[in-house]
Amino acid sequence: xxxxxxxxxxxxxxxxxxxxxxxxxxxxxxxxxxxxxxxxxxxxxxxxxxxxxxxxxxxxxxxxxxxxxxxxxxxxxxxxxxxxxxxxxxxxxxxxxxxxxxxxxxxxxxxxxxxxxxxxxxxxxxxxxxxxxxxxxxxxxxxxxxxxxxxxxxxxxxxxxxxxxxxxxxxxxxxxxxxxxxxxxxxxxxxxxxxxxxxxxxxxxxxxxxxxxxxxxxxxxxxxxxxxxxxxxxxxxxxxxxxxxxxxxxxxxxxxxxxxxxxxxxxxxxxxxxxxxxxxxxxxxxxxxxxxxxxxxxxxxxxxxxxxxxxxxxxxxxxxxxxxxxxxxxxxxxxxxxxxxxxxxxxxxxxxxxxxxxxxxxxxxxxxxxxxxx
Amino acid sequence: xxxxxxxxxxxxxxxxxxxxxxxxxxxxxxxxxxxxxxxxxxxxxxxxxxxxxxxxxxxxxxxxxxxxxxxxxxxxxxxxxxxxxxxxxxxxxxxxxxxxxxxxxxxxxxxxxxxxxxxxxxxxxxxxxxxxxxxxxxxxxxxxxxxxxxxxxxxxxxxxxxxxxxxxxxxxxxxxxxxxxxxxxxxxxxxxxxxxxxxxxxxxxxxxxxxxxxxxxxxxxxxxxxxxxxxxxxxxxxxxxxxxxxxxxxxxxxxxxxxxxxxxxxxxxxxxxxxxxxxxxxxxxxxxxxxxxxxxxxxx
Numbered sequence: 001x002x003x004x005x006x007x008x009x010x011x012x013x014x015x016x017x018x019x020x021x022x023x024x025x026x027x028x029x030x031x032x033x034x035x036x037x038x039x040x041x042x043x044x045x046x047x048x049x050x051x052x053x054x055x056x057x058x059x060x061x062x063x064x065x066x067x068x069x070x071x072x073x074x075x076x077x078x079x080x081x082x083x084x085x086x087x088x089x090x091x092x093x094x095x096x097x098x099x100x101x102x103x104x105x106x107x108x109x110x111x112x113x114x115x116x117x118x119x120x121x122x123x124x125x126x127x128x129x130x131x132x133x134x135x136x137x138x139x140x141x142x143x144x145x146x147x148x149x150x151x152x153x154x155x156x157x158x159x160x161x162x163x164x165x166x167x168x169x170x171x172x173x174x175x176x177x178x179x180x181x182x183x184x185x186x187x188x189x190x191x192x193x194x195x196x197x198x199x200x201x202x203x204x205x206x207x208x209x210x211x212x213x214x215x216x217x218x219x220x221x222x223x224x225x226x227x228x229x230x231x232x233x234x235x236x237x238x239x240x241x242x243x244x245x246x247x248x249x250x251x252x253x254x255x256x257x258x259x260x261x262x263x264x265x266x267x268x269x270x271x272x273x274x275x276x277x278x279x280x281x282x283x284x285x286x287x288x289x290x291x292x293x294x295x296x297x298x299x300x301x302x303x304x305x306x307x308x309x310x311x312x313x314x315x316x317x318x319x320x321x322x323x324x325x326x327x328x329x330x331x332x333x334x335x336x337x338x339x340x341x342x343x344x345x346x347x348x349x350x351x352x353x354x355x356x357x358x359x360x361x362x363x364x365x366x367x368x369x370x371x372x373x374x
Numbered sequence: 375x376x377x378x379x380x381x382x383x384x385x386x387x388x389x390x391x392x393x394x395x396x397x398x399x400x401x402x403x404x405x406x407x408x409x410x411x412x413x414x415x416x417x418x419x420x421x422x423x424x425x426x427x428x429x430x431x432x433x434x435x436x437x438x439x440x441x442x443x444x445x446x447x448x449x450x451x452x453x454x455x456x457x458x459x460x461x462x463x464x465x466x467x468x469x470x471x472x473x474x475x476x477x478x479x480x481x482x483x484x485x486x487x488x489x490x491x492x493x494x495x496x497x498x499x500x501x502x503x504x505x506x507x508x509x510x511x512x513x514x515x516x517x518x519x520x521x522x523x524x525x526x527x528x529x530x531x532x533x534x535x536x537x538x539x540x541x542x543x544x545x546x547x548x549x550x551x552x553x554x555x556x557x558x559x560x561x562x563x564x565x566x567x568x569x570x571x572x573x574x575x576x577x578x579x580x581x582x583x584x585x586x587x588x589x590x591x592x593x594x595x596x597x598x599x600x601x602x603x604x605x606x607x608x609x610x611x612x613x614x615x616x617x618x619x620x621x622x623x624x625x626x627x628x629x630x631x632x633x634x635x636x637x638x639x640x641x642x643x644x645x646x647x648x649x650x651x652x653x654x655x656x657x658x659x660x661x662x663x664x665x666x667x668x669x670x671x672x673x674x
Contacts, residue, residue, distance in 0.1 A: 058574055078577045091575035095593045104589075105579030149575075156579065 007070060009034040009160060009192050010055060015064035017050050024050040026216035027064070032160075032194060037186050040196045041203040042213035043239070048196045049164060051213070055194065056085045056162050069159050084153035085162040088169070090145045092137045098124070098148050099133035105156045123155035126185070143174050154189060163195040167202055179205045200240050204228065212236050233374045237285040242328075244291075244339040246284045250276050250371065259310070260284050260371060264337040269303070269310035271366030276373055283372040288328065288342040290368040296359035305366040313362045315339075317354055327351045331360060411646035421642055429647035438631065438648065445628040446655075448542065448617075449610035452549040456557040456606050457599070459550070464561035465591075468568075479562070486555040494619050497548055501538040501620070508535040540622035548616040553609065557602045564598020565591070597667060604663045608656050628652055 008031035017025040024047040032038045040048040053059040054066060057078035066073045069082055084105075093101050102123055106116045124130055127147035137145055146166065153161055166182065167175045183206045186193045197203050203210050204224040212219040212227065212235075219239075220232040231237035234245060248262035258270040260282060268284050276282060294301060296314070303311035318338060319330035327350070329341045341362060345351050354360065411430070413423040432438070467478045485493060500506045512533045519530040538544060568591065576586040592599070614629035621627070628648065635645030 056574075056578060058577075078574070079580045079582060083578075085575070085578045087571045087575055089569060089571050091569065091571040093572060093575070093590060104576070104581075108580045108585060152575075152579065 006033055008032055008067075009036075009069055010194070011065075011067040012051070012055075013065040013067065015051070015054065015061045015066060017047070017054060017059060018062045023216050025054070025061075028213075028216070028218055029064075030211055030218060030221060032192060034159075034192055035190055037183065037193045037206055037208045038195070039203040039207035039210045040194065040213055041200060041207075041210050041239075042198065042219075044198055046213045047216040048198075048213045052085075052162050052164055052194065052196045055160070056083060057081050082159040083162055084156050084158040084160075085164065086146070086149045086153050086166055088165040090142075090149040090169075092140075092145050092148050092152075094137050096137075097133065098129065098135050098137075098140070101137070101148055102133075102152045102155050104152065109156075119155050120151075123151040126154060126189070127151045142169055143178070146170070146178075150185070154185075154191070158191060160192045160194060163193060165197055166195060167197070167199070175202070182206055204240070212239060214239075229370075231285060231370060231372065234283055234285070234372050237370065237372060242288050242340060242342075244286045244288065245372075246286070246337075248282060248284055250274070250278065250280050250282045253278055258371065260369070264335045265313050265333060265339070267310045268369050269306045269366050270369055270371065271305045274371045276371060280373075283374075285370040285372055286339075286364060286368060288340040289326070289344075291339075291341045291362050291364045293329065293331070293341050293343060293354070294361050294363075295354070296361060298361070301361050301363045303363040303365065311364050311366060311369075315360060315362060317356055317358045317360060320354070320356065322351050329354065331362065407646045408650060410643050411650050413643040413646075415641060415643060418640070429644045430651070432644060433647045433651055441626055441631055442628050442651070444626075445611055448546060448549065448625075448627060449607050449613070451546055452553060452610045453557075453603055453607045455546070455550045456554050457603065460554055460557035460561055460602065461599075463554075464558050464565050467558075467562055468565045482555050482558050485551070490552065490615055493552070494548060494615060497544075497551060498539060498619065501544055501547075503535045503537075503539070505538070507538055511536065539620065540625075542621070542625045544620040544622075545617045545625045545627070548620045549610050549613055552613075552616060553606045556606045556609070560598045560602040560605065561595065562598075564595040568594055597670060600663055600666055604659060608659060611656065612652060 010032040012028055012030050012032075014027055014029050015025055016023060016027050026047070028047075028051065040051060042048045050059055054061050055068070055073075057073065057076065073081060093104065096104065099120055102120045103116045106119060111119070120133070121130075124133060127150050129144065129147050129151065132140070132144065132148075137148070140148065146169070163182075167178050170178060179202055182193070182195075186206075195203075195206065204227075207224055209221065209223055210227055211221045214235050220227060220236045222230070222232075227236060227240050231240065231243075237243045238245065246260075246262040246264055246268070248260040248268065250258065251261050252259035253274055253276060255273045256271070258272070258274045260268045260270070262268055262284060268286075292301075301312060302308050313333050315331040315333040317329050318332045321328040321330075324345070326342045326344050329343065330338050331341050332338045339362075343350070343354075409423050410421055412425050412427070413421045414426060414428070416422045433442075463482070467475060467482075470478055498505070502508075512535065515530060515533040523529045572590055572594070573586055576590045577583075581589065611627075612629050613627055614633060617625055617627040618630055618633075621630075629652075632645050632648045632652070635641045635648065639645075
């Protein structure tokens with residue numbers, strides 16, 4: 001990415017898609033760079049799949065332009081676009097063998113049969129399906145069928161590979177393995193991947209950049225860690241990972257500190273300024289793993305990099321959920337508000353430190369809270 | 375679900391009535407006709423079941439064999455036309471919006487629910503010499519002729535009505551009209567089951583619409599195509615009313631010949647033999663389909 005400014009491989013310019021009165025995609029503009037692993041993330045019905053299908057050419061934008069590799073796609077049919085798609089259902093042709101499936105696009109492109117043979121073998125090796133060429137789709141597992149669909153698209157050497165919920169039909173273990181494998185594959189072939197998913201783990205683990213889509217709009221476009229640590233709004237904070245959200249009033253906002261008064265949890269101190277209107281109603285997001293918890297008996301703590309008395313809260317444990325690597329506690333604050341606190345089980349006995357009804361002190365670092373305007 | 379075999383009394387009480395009905399009114403009469411086919415006429419109403427094969431031998435004479443082959447030809451032509459016309463219709467219904475679909479299906483079913491005799495007479499009204507078809511063509515002919523005179527050209531002369539009725543053309547047209555729903559419905563069922571993303575995948579991989587139709591849609595709809603062909607061909611082969619009303623002297627089909635044996639010719643044994651030959655041909659067609667579909671199943 002250090003080289004001279006690149007041309008985007010896909011440029012979506014003010015694209016709107018209406019179905020009747022409903023705008024599935026509402027004036028979205030974004031650029032996807034060559035070689036990127038780009039993810040469109042959002043809840044079901046947010047318009048992400050519609051956007052992907054418009055790139056593939058299966059839906060026509062109501063307004064706006066889609067430019068792929070410098071070429072306006074307005075009047076280019078799906079079979080003439082330099083993109084290929086891996087369908088959610090994989091859409092492996094059931095009446096053809098694996099080899100016939102993977103070679104289908106090359107046969108249509110009238111590639112010489114000797115070249116088809118070598119390219120199909122190469123593609124099958126790439127997705128680790130060597131030796132499966134003679135099988136029929138019904139003799140394959142779901143994961144293998146997906147690899148066939150991948151190979152069938154990759155063999156065409158497209159400029160962009162579109163993947164519609166590529167991992168949704170796989171079981172949890174296989175899904176975790178495929179997340180790494182897809183990322184590796186993308187690096188290996190150097191093709192731009194554009195993936196649609198509703199699964200935040202999947203998006204965070206694979207993507208270079210993620211566009212979070214909500215109600216047809218881009219809620220935030222950022223790298224995975226920025227989305228998690230610096231969400232731009234309540235929707236993103238809530239959608240990506242687990243979060244405690246508080247309503248409050250921004251009372252102090254200086255270049256090196258800010259204070260939000262939240263009735264439910266007390267004074268929240270930030271060791272940096274926020275650019276928000278003074279004395280305005282804002283929201284504060286605080287992730288469960290960023291809250292430290294100690295027993296009441298150890299005495300009132302002081303939060304790091306905070307004035308005494310700020311960024312602490314008192315409460316009682318109301319619920320516990322032991323997940324192995326972490327334990328999630330539901331803590332009822334003195335205000336009555338229940339928040340989530342997670343704690344890594346660093347030793348084999350850490351989960352025994354706390355139990356139901358324990359009174360606890362909570363504290364968090366001055367850099368942990370995120371102030372959200374919307 | 376409870377195994378019906380465990381409750382024999384219940385099963386017997388439910389199954390006995392239809393079984394009795396089938397035996398009394400289907401198996402027994404069919405068996406009688408089968409026996410007649412090996413008999414000879416002795417007197418006006420008496421038939422001697424002599425075990426002769428003479429009726430079958432006569433049925434294979436060139437005259438009857440010719441009519442039989444012609445029936446196969448007409449039924450075959452009907453089936454092909456139904457397939458060519460019905461396939462795009464079925465595709466159109468499958469890809470219509472959900473709001474339109476039931477109405478389009480109704481459009482296919484509606485003639486199916488109308489009495490065959492009424493439909494056939496309606497078709498006669500369209501096709502006869504002074505019928506609607508000839509009137510329309512005649513009107514257009516006159517207008518065109520007038521236009522040519524107006525443009526200073528020779529007029530076309532008088533319009534001679536086209537011979538649309540009482541010939542093979544009318545029979546095939548009538549059979550296509552009657553049997554089209556038989557073709558469209560199984561095709562629709564097969565195409566509706568087809569995963570639409572397979573079509574999109576084919577387009578995505580660079581195939582045009584025609585290529586997609588031939589390489590993806592047609593092979594996957596093959597079971598529907600075959601059953602459509604069978605259930606169109608079998609009734610078309612045994613069609614009686616349509617050739618009787620719409621056909622001319624040379625468009626007899628085998629069912630018309632059979633009818634004449636039982637009625638005017640009063641030769642029941644020969645009629646029976648012809649009937650059974652027709653049934654055998656039908657069985658062969660159905661067996662062929664069963665074989666094909668089992669092959670297709672084994673392949674999957």
